[in-house]
Amino acid sequence: MTTDQPEYGNLVTRQETCALATVRRVAAMLDVDPNTFANGDSLPRGWQFILLAADSRRSEIRSDGFPGLGVPLPDLGLPRLLLGGRSVEYRRDIPIGSNLLRKSRIQKVSHKETLSGQMAIVTIEHELNTVDEPEPALVEFQTYIMMSAATNRTPTAPAEGAPPAGAVSVTPDDTLLFQYSALGFNSHKIHLDRAYARETEGFTDLVVNGGLATLLFTEHFRKEVGQKMTTLRTKHLAPLFCARPISILMDRDGESWRLEAFDDRGVRAMEMLVTTA
Numbered sequence: 001m002t003t004d005q006p007e008y009g010n011l012v013t014r015q016e017t018c019a020l021a022t023v024r025r026v027a028a029m030l031d032v033d034p035n036t037f038a039n040g041d042s043l044p045r046g047w048q049f050i051l052l053a054a055d056s057r058r059s060e061i062r063s064d065g066f067p068g069l070g071v072p073l074p075d076l077g078l079p080r081l082l083l084g085g086r087s088v089e090y091r092r093d094i095p096i097g098s099n100l101l102r103k104s105r106i107q108k109v110s111h112k113e114t115l116s117g118q119m120a121i122v123t124i125e126h127e128l129n130t131v132d133e134p135e136p137a138l139v140e141f142q143t144y145i146m147m148s149a150a151t152n153r154t155p156t157a158p159a160e161g162a163p164p165a166g167a168v169s170v171t172p173d174d175t176l177l178f179q180y181s182a183l184g185f186n187s188h189k190i191h192l193d194r195a196y197a198r199e200t201e202g203f204t205d206l207v208v209n210g211g212l213a214t215l216l217f218t219e220h221f222r223k224e225v226g227q228k229m230t231t232l233r234t235k236h237l238a239p240l241f242c243a244r245p246i247s248i249l250m251d252r253d254g255e256s257w258r259l260e261a262f263d264d265r266g267v268r269a270m271e272m273l274v275t276t277a
């Protein structure tokens, strides 16, 4: 059963700065030379997570360590949460060093009864405007799946065999997970606290943040294709785990690219669709 809730609608506005120091740290995390970036250069498309962090007070942090969505959302009584997907439209470049106005709101909340229990699907919309332009430079929708406490049901998808041949492999480790969480001011414990991830949420290991997996995809796209993305859409189908190789496959269809991620057991865990101008 699905029930669509009317918009919560409260618009939250914030001042953000695309700080060179933070951009240099993202570069360092990705093993890119930080000295190749300067004020006035364009923020690489895919790196906007540093401008979309929540700034919740410590007293507002959820029991799972998640700082919240950065916009008011009533307590839905669903203590667990995973990123379901994102959809981004890049309209203009964001200059490094620029000041931005960020507008965020809950766009939609749907409630579902599923085999795993109650679920809410929450979509939040962010716009980033450079101060001198009336139209947003970037519009991003993020969908979070909120769930009841972990049951006996394992959240790990069934094994399907080996990863596909011809894929590029990347293995996120504890350090990468920590640095991504720190740069996004995200203290969710499934990415940082192995005992919590296993014992409280029932995962086999630390879960790779879907935003980090997306960043690894967009970096792969930047290096292999080199064209500017105009849109990207992701869907997270199964969790990816720390210290396990992720296999990335990329296919082109005209001006669109489809990237898929498989875990070390061959489970298709994520897909990303990219278009270019």
Ligand SMILES: C/C(=C\C(=O)SCCNC(=O)CCNC(=O)[C@H](O)C(C)(C)COP(=O)(O)OP(=O)(O)OC[C@H]1O[C@@H](n2cnc3c(N)ncnc32)[C@H](O)[C@@H]1OP(=O)(O)O)C(=O)O
Pocket (backbone or CB within 6 Å): 002, 066, 081, 082, 083, 084, 085, 112, 114, 116, 119, 121, 143, 145, 155, 186, 188, 190, 207, 208, 209, 210, 211, 235, 236, 237, 238, 239, 240
């Ligand atoms: C936290 C956090 C950030 C993160 O990045 S967490 C890591 C990244 N995300 C994931 O690893 C999620 C991977 N996906 C899953 O584990 C499963 O898909 C999930 C979400 C547990 C749902 O699986 P179920 O088997 O329990 O449910 P169903 O597949 O039957 O779906 C039930 C309804 O939910 C809708 N739905 C499912 N997945 C998504 C999705 N990715 N996006 C949007 N909607 C989704 C599905 O359509 C079903 O609805 P129907 O109307 O079709 O019944 C951080 O920032 O800290």
